[in-house]
Amino acid sequence: MELPTLQDLNLAVTLPSMGLALWACVVLAVGLFLPERRRHWNLVLSLGGIVALFLYNLTLFDLPADRQSAFLGMYRADNFTAFVNLIALVTAFFGVLMAYEYLKRTHIDRGEYYPLLLISTSGAMLMGASGDLAVLFVALELLSIPLYIMSGLRRPNAASEESALKYFLLGAFSSAFLVYGVALVYGAAGSTDLSEIFHRVNAGLILDQGLLLAGAGLMLVGLGFKVAAVPFHMWTPDVYQGAPTAVTGYMSVGAKLGGFAGLLRVFIVALPAVSGAGDATGWQDTIALIAALTMILGNVVAIAQRDVKRMLGYSSIAHAGYILMGAAAAGSPDVRDFAVSASLFYLLAYAFTNLGAFAVTVAIEKDDATNPQLDDFNGLSKTRPVLALAMALFMLSLTGIPPTAGVVGKFFLFQAAVNAGMVWLALIGVITSVVSAFYYLRIVVNMYLREGPGEAQAQRSFLGVAVGLAAVGTFVLGVAPVLFLDLAQRAVLVALGG
Amino acid sequence: MDFALVVAIPFVLGISVYFLRDRLRPVQQGLLLTAGMALLFVFLLAQLPRVTEQGALEFVAPWMPQIGLTFALYVDGLGLLFGLLVTGIGSAVMLYTGCYMDDARQAGRFFALMLAFTGSMLAVVLAGNVVVLFIAWELTSVMSFLLIGFKGADDEARKGALQSLMITGGGGLALFVGLLLLGNAAGTMQLGEILSNGEALRQHPWYGAFTGLILLGCFSKSAQFPLHFWLPQAMNAPTPASAFLHSATMVKAGVYLLARLYPALGDTALWNAALSTVGLATMLVGAVLALRQRDLKGILAYTTISQLGALVALIGQPESAGLKAAAVGIVAHALYKGALFLIAGAVDHTTGTRNINELGGIGRQMRGLAAATAIAGLSMAGVPPLLGFVAKETLLETVIQQPLALAVVTVSAALTVTAALRLFWDVFMGAPRTRLPQPEHVPHDRHHPFGDDAFDYSCCHDLPPLMLASPGTLATLSVIAGVALAPLMAPLVSAAIGKQVSLYLFPPSGVNLALVLSGVALALGIGVFAVRRVWLKWSIPVPVSGVQVYDGTIRAVESVGDVLLKMQSGRIRYYLAVILFSVLVLLATAVPNIRIDLPTPAVQLTTAAHVLEAILLVLALAATLASILFERHLVAALALGIAGYAIGGMFLLEPAPDVALVQFLVETLATVLIIIILARTSQDERRRAMARLWGQTRRGSGARPCRVHRHGRGSRHLCPRRREQPAHTGRYRRMAPGECASAGWRQRRGRGDSHRLSRHGHPD
Amino acid sequence: MIEIYLPIVVLLVISVALSVVILFFSRIFGPFRPNRRKLTPYESGMTPIGPAQRRIPVKFYLVAVLFIIFDIEVIFILPWAVVFRDLGAVALVGMAVFIVILLIAFIYEWKKGAMVWE
């Protein structure tokens, strides 16, 4: 047996995720020794690490083929991974930035927040990079467990604790299904390597088709839970409402990103050839159905919400539906690459937009441990015009109205669905987008057309930076998406070898 | 390149005005912008010969090259016609607005929005790529939304703004998918290539789908029945915006796109049937409903709807027969309706009301305004030699072969005459009236907030001359264009529809049926106006109004949402059960495929290892079952430990000694942990919860300790008891990990629980 | 195969046998002169008077938990040691990272006061 050397492990390309996890340990250790008045070093160190890795990650696009695999094929360092890393680091950046003042304000400035967030981010990155089901499982837990803890961070707050417990129990249940699915797929295909599974399925070397299907279905449950797809979505609003707002903001993107990265990685690399009618793969109809249900439920239920975080929770369910539409389209071989890059681009657009929306929510949240309500936006255009303008931009983007990132993202997703012949799905997407306009624009109406209390709140500088950057990102992706589009387009998912 | 500048300049102007708003008075801002718009107008006008000669001009710049998307402009006669309309009416409106707005800061904001709209609208009509077109299309909806809500805190304005955006923005999304399908079918997003591909597109299997979606988008934008109701609601916008967006330009975007796509999609059975049916219905509905209005802008809005219906019906005529009439109608309508809107604003500005019942006889003070109204009203009524007459004649001539359409057009034309007369006579002529009591039969849902259009009533009760200049110019243009048809209108219309046409005031062949019907309509309209005292008292019951349908739809969606919300019970077990059920459904699809060939024998117990393994397996299962059955937590935890050890034993037999070792240690740890937890959770609480559980199981239900209070629909609050619980209510303060266990222990003992604990021996 | 565990079984048998033998022979050959003190159970110097079943403070469990957690990590080191020669640098780097992470966890515990008895 050939023994691997250090070069074979190819550690350099794994640096974004592995480095972030290690950096989290460093931040944790340093944070332990920081006195109260030097707490800002937590922020500085976290942001520094994120930015450095972000820059480094830019060099990881278009690696030569021999450098695209690390840890003996367990870690894939292709463009898909690099793009997922990019989104994840952006998410982490905003997650740190918008939390700093919030944590102080709500007196939960425990140093653990930052390392937890970084570890969770590295889990999300690893989800996208996994070349093996075992890595997928580890990455899923790495992503989830810090999130459970972070949602319960606001002790002693009943809502926060309840949400943490709920999230944990439900999350543990669904990840049990994922592992069960991994075991079944392993039993059917005899391997946990994604490319190997692909080749064995292709060559008909599997023990049992049904077992493979059952395993794929169970994995879909675990990943569907992470992305909050109906009917595995029920935790979402409760947890979003209960968790500290900054955590909710991070979670709304980070967890979804990890879930989708894993979903696309597994289903497109390993299982595209699972039998189905005609050209399309066996899971396409299932995912399309889930996407439809998710879009409908998320948007319809969001209308009745008055609590902003809860509303954004349902909205995040709805957006999971849109991205699932891309995943479903990727089931058709002809549009696979386009659909993957469409989903990735949408995730990036969603990251900027949703993180921005949450940053604004954090900014208007009162200090009395009550959640912001829709009416809290009243008259914001008078008291804080810039904030209101940014929020309006985010809401337009979430609805899918130009000139924002959301519309470009939706454009690609709808086009992917149409190209894959799923016009009905695109139509559902459109109808539900119209429904969503109703509740997103209500916030805009409240900000611009209603009178508020009229008191200008204290400006919060880091939050302001976060809101500003998110707004710029949302706008730039809306009018000049060329650069990121180019990167997303290069992210192609294929099995190795063969 | 120069056309890209045409699109960009309004945005630049808008931003500059916004930043200069503290330096310039509103009038100066208005003059500046008027100059800019006029320049654009002149530039576009200068392109007319070039376009007529060379055909369409295309301008392409890379935008998203990866997916073949370009930023493309496509300038032909039709685009130029609309571009001229936008910039021409725009100049007039800007001039007017400078006087209309009193506050410089507000004026700056308003101008910025108006200019942003202008730029978007120009992008719509000059777009050479359906994606660019869609984006600009939605931008116009957004700008319209912001302008309708410009005056802010007023329920009507808020509702109107949201409604208009929902309808037009939503329709825009339908258009979006329609355009995507169209692009997919044509294999390109470039407008020029799509237009030259008409034959194939009409044969395409998706033709019905994309045409339906595109029509839906156009109808919603152009306020076609039954989606027309947003337009009257949009009249809460400041009057210059109404004049510009909601009569002259934005609402015509739908008409523009229909005309634009006519070469590619038009003239099929579906197209013609849909357009003429919807158009004629809209025409009639708008004309009839206009009669019920008391608000000047309401009357104008409904007659606009009626006119838009006519335009849509014309584009639905087979073999491009209606395009000429449509082009003339667009220009005529923009001129007279723009003038009338501006006049309505001026009336409001000076008198402080727009309610026609409170107005009358003001023509004596405002002769100029009255004259302008008379001219524009004559054009609206279709009296020669104004342009409105030509528009009506060409319309009647187009539908002369279709009895039903002819009847609808004639009736609508008559009612339009009535509306025009009311606008002139009841406002400017007759006895002066002030603050008449409002008639009782005015329906509530048609109530408009009268008289809060201007911002500051104290200033300028005398009409500023510039404010009269704009409507006066537009009205005069109606006359000039009507008289000088051949030199002015004919080249424009010819360029717009792409073939040489001749326009005439009176048919060269003498009196024909169209002319007769035109006269009939005029007479009929005057007749109806004469007896207005009678029908104004009628209260026409409207069985279902669009607003009701809209509200009903929203309510229906909300109630579906409420049903779904009931599923969100907040209970973990329920959520778990839902997941489990979904998993079972998901697996049910896979199970039929499972074909495991049972090995023979299915059970191998040949070696000692096998026997031992089987024993351990049974032990593990039995212990697990025991952990379920035992009610006491401690015993259950111990049983679970046994199961874990049995599994560890199986790992050992595997042989996987390292795994087994880990399993043993972890199992020990898990058991220890659960004991710690049992010690640290309050035994009392646990026991009470357990008692409640078992008691409930027997009784079937139990009183919930705390109800969640719902304040109004959809508001969710935590139960107050829970929410305000301080950190150390009970015996358990927050403790550092190091201190808590022993502290908890001491505290519990301090409360005298210890004897009970010691009786059980272990913290259970 | 199960046979490879035979030495362990032999070891178990020998140890059980040895303890039995020691107890048995000490009973036979040793002097036996009991008094009240000698008959009380020996508990490493602690006073044996009190209720038979006492609760052990949870503190003990916590320390035990910490101990076992690090024990588990040691198990991971065992197979590593077996193949260390063959794997070389890879193994060294891997284990170094592993130990560093453990160390940080340990520092965390320490700083958070998990090692403080009271």
Added chain:
Amino acid sequence: MNVLFALATGVMFGMGVFQLLRRDLIKAAMGFYILFAAINLLFLAVGAYDGTAPAYVDASNQPDGQPSDPLVQALILTAIVISFGSYALLLGFIAASSRRFKTVDSNELDHLKG
């Protein structure tokens, strides 16, 4: 794959699900633990059963028989450790919530809903 073995893991998983669905949160935590025990068994059932000797990297230095599949062992090890970590955390959450809410009945933790 030994069918009996696989069926037994299925039964165990089912028992875990049942336990997880109970109102008593501590029992539910135990259910979670049972789930992962069952999954570990399943890995054993589908994978490593063809081995007769411990898995070594170097095949030359082991006594006899075919080495077990090291991959599945690694998977099981990972699963055990992760499940234990989660279990510990879960118990911690339950302890915290039982102190705050004075109950271990999951049905009473339903204030976040709608």
